Amino acid sequence: xxxxxKGRYAVTAMIDLALHNDVGPVALTxxxxxxxxxxxxxxxxxxxxxxxxxxxxxxxxGGGYRLARAADEITVAEIIAAVDEQIDMTRCAGKQDxxxxxxxxxxxxxxxxxxxxxxxxxxxxxxxxLQWPAVKQVAERQEARHPRGFQSxxxxxx
Amino acid sequence: xxxxxKGRYAVTAMIDLALHNDVGPVALTxxxxxxxxxxxxxxxxxxxxxxxxxxxxxxxxGGGYRLARAADEITVAEIIAAVDEQIDMTRCAGKQDxxxxxxxxxxxxxxxxxxxxxxxxxxxxxxxxLQWPAVKQVAERQEARHPRGFQSxxxxxx
DNA sequence: CAAATCCCGAGTGTTTCGCTAGGAAAATAG
DNA sequence: CTATTTTCCTAGCGAAACACTCGGGATTTG
Numbered sequence: 609x610x611x612x613x614k615g616r617y618a619v620t621a622m623i624d625l626a627l628h629n630d631v632g633p634v635a636l637t638x639x640x641x642x643x644x645x646x647x648x649x650x651x652x653x654x655x656x657x658x659x660x661x662x663x664x665x666x667x668x669x670g671g672g673y674r675l676a677r678a679a680d681e682i683t684v685a686e687i688i689a690a691v692d693e694q695i696d697m698t699r700c701a702g703k704q705d706x707x708x709x710x711x712x713x714x715x716x717x718x719x720x721x722x723x724x725x726x727x728x729x730x731x732x733x734x735x736x737x738l739q740w741p742a743v744k745q746v747a748e749r750q751e752a753r754h755p756r757g758f759q760s761x762x763x764x765x766x
Numbered sequence: 767x768x769x770x771x772k773g774r775y776a777v778t779a780m781i782d783l784a785l786h787n788d789v790g791p792v793a794l795t796x797x798x799x800x801x802x803x804x805x806x807x808x809x810x811x812x813x814x815x816x817x818x819x820x821x822x823x824x825x826x827x828g829g830g831y832r833l834a835r836a837a838d839e840i841t842v843a844e845i846i847a848a849v850d851e852q853i854d855m856t857r858c859a860g861k862q863d864x865x866x867x868x869x870x871x872x873x874x875x876x877x878x879x880x881x882x883x884x885x886x887x888x889x890x891x892x893x894x895x896l897q898w899p900a901v902k903q904v905a906e907r908q909e910a911r912h913p914r915g916f917q918s919x920x921x922x923x924x
Numbered sequence: 925c926a927a928a929t930c931c932c933g934a935g936t937g938t939t940t941c942g943c944t945a946g947g948a949a950a951a952t953a954g
Numbered sequence: 955c956t957a958t959t960t961t962c963c964t965a966g967c968g969a970a971a972c973a974c975t976c977g978g979g980a981t982t983t984g
Contacts, residue, residue, distance in 0.1 A: 611769035611883075614941070616876050623875060635960070646943055651962075658962095668951025669959040684879065717781060717901055718774050721842070721890075725769075728886050732879075743875055772972070793929070804974055809931075816931095826982025827928040 615688035617645060618653050619737075622687050625663065626679040626734045627747050633672030653691050660690035680735035685726050773846040775803060776811050777895075780845050783821065784837040784892045785905050791830030811849050818848035838893035843884050845892075 621639050628634050636654065640647045654673060657663045662682060663673045675682065737743055779797050786792050794812065798805045812831060815821045820840060821831045833840065895901055 612941080617942095619879070620875055637960085648945080649941090649943055652942095655962075665961055666951085667949075667959085667961045670952065671950090671960050673961085717778055717895065717898075717904075720898055720900055721777070721895075724890075725883075725886070728883070732882075737875065737879075740875075740878055742878055746875075770972080775973095791929095795929085806976080807972090807974055810974095813931075823930055824982085825928085825930045825980075826984095828983065829929050829981090831930085 610692045611688065614653070614691055617643065617650075618657065618687050618691040619684055621650065621653065622657070622662070622675070622682065622734055623737060623743065623747075625673055625675050626682075626738055629675050629679065633666050633670070633674045635672040638672075656691045657687070660686070662686060662690055675734075678735070679738060680733050682734045683730045684732045684734070684737070685729035688729065689726075768850045769846065772811070772849055775801065775808075776815065776845050776849040777842055779808065779811065780815070780820070780833070780840065780892055781895060781901065781905075783831060783833050784840075784896055787833050787837065791824045791828070791832045793830040796830075814849050815845070818844070820844060820848055833892075836893070837896060838891050840892045841888045842890045842892070842895070843887035846887065847884075 620643060624639050624642065625634050636647050636650045640650055643650075654663060654665070658665055658673075661676055664676045665671070665673050738747075778801060782797050782800065783792050794805050794808045798808050801808075812821060812823070816823055816831075819834055822834045823829070823831050896905075
């Protein structure tokens with residue numbers, strides 16, 4: 609389990625989807641605008657999220673992405689695992705003969721620690737994060753400044 | 767808080783030190799041998815650990831590194847934070863004006879999540895890890911094959 | 925003294941990060 | 955039907971980080 613800005617972008621984008629889940633799909637251009645990152649980079653992240661069954665895409669005007677499941681059924685661990693390459697964190701890469709033909713200390717130790725970390729992040733759902741005071745606050749302010757989805761598709765804010 | 771193989775090397779090396787803490791300092795060549803990584807790379811990691819007050823170095827023949835504190839007083843979070851660059855994890859880099867002159871959702875969300883993660887890893891001490899069955903097992907096998915420190919400095923295994 | 929070991933800085937190849945570019949397919953609007 | 959909007963897909967690119975190498979010190983032990 610790796611942890612970098614890549615996972616953060618993914619989690620934040622999923623929060624964005626969860627906030628507008630009952631209104632309609634969210635276009636990547638909207639997320640790119642609020643997160644200040646490029647659409648193409650978001651596309652690559654969402655390709656992974658889609659392949660892992662976390663979001664569903666809807667093409668055409670008015671389309672966008674939407675959560676594939678309820679916010680309470682999606683954990684932070686799933687999101688991070690989806691966008692991370694998840695290549696051999698252990699040096700022995702699955703083969704447990706990294707030292708003297710047997711498992712090295714590194715292997716067992718990190719498998720255990722990584723497991724504990726995964727369990728921790730697996731216990732946090734998107735629905736829970738939405739209830740965090742700081743998140744609710746910023747979400748409300750964002751909605752006030754850039755209303756998305758509450759009006760029908762015929763209006764333009766800018 | 768970032769998490770990669772770099773942090774794993776550091777944690778594993780610290781475990782190695784903790785295992786031999788009551789016998790004497792551990793030379794980097796020994797750690798490099800068991801972990802199968804280069805001495806120079808370990809030196810760079812230990813430079814950071816030393817600057818963060820986690821280990822103390824002792825030069826000259828018979829020297830090496832030793833824990834600066836008791837194993838129960840050192841947490842996994844400290845070790846990982848010591849070796850990580852810890853540059854701007856937030857896009858706004860401390861300045862909280864990343865969106866419309868105010869804090870963005872990214873900022874608050876990740877500060878919260880990162881904090882929870884840090885607290886979790888801060889709750890795990892080196893002393894606790896030493897008690898994990900898997901770690902004890904491999905440690906005992908390693909000690910049997912490559913006894914270090916239990917004999918005086920006058921013997922050679924190979 | 926000489927050997928062992930920590931200490932330090934500069935440089936190197938590979939991978940990942942974040943992004944750009946260019947298009948193709950699908951769905952809606954007119 | 956056509957034009958626009960959006961997802962989808964692939965390829966590549968500069969910068970950063972990763973893991974490492976090399977070369978030289980400084981300091982302590984024997």
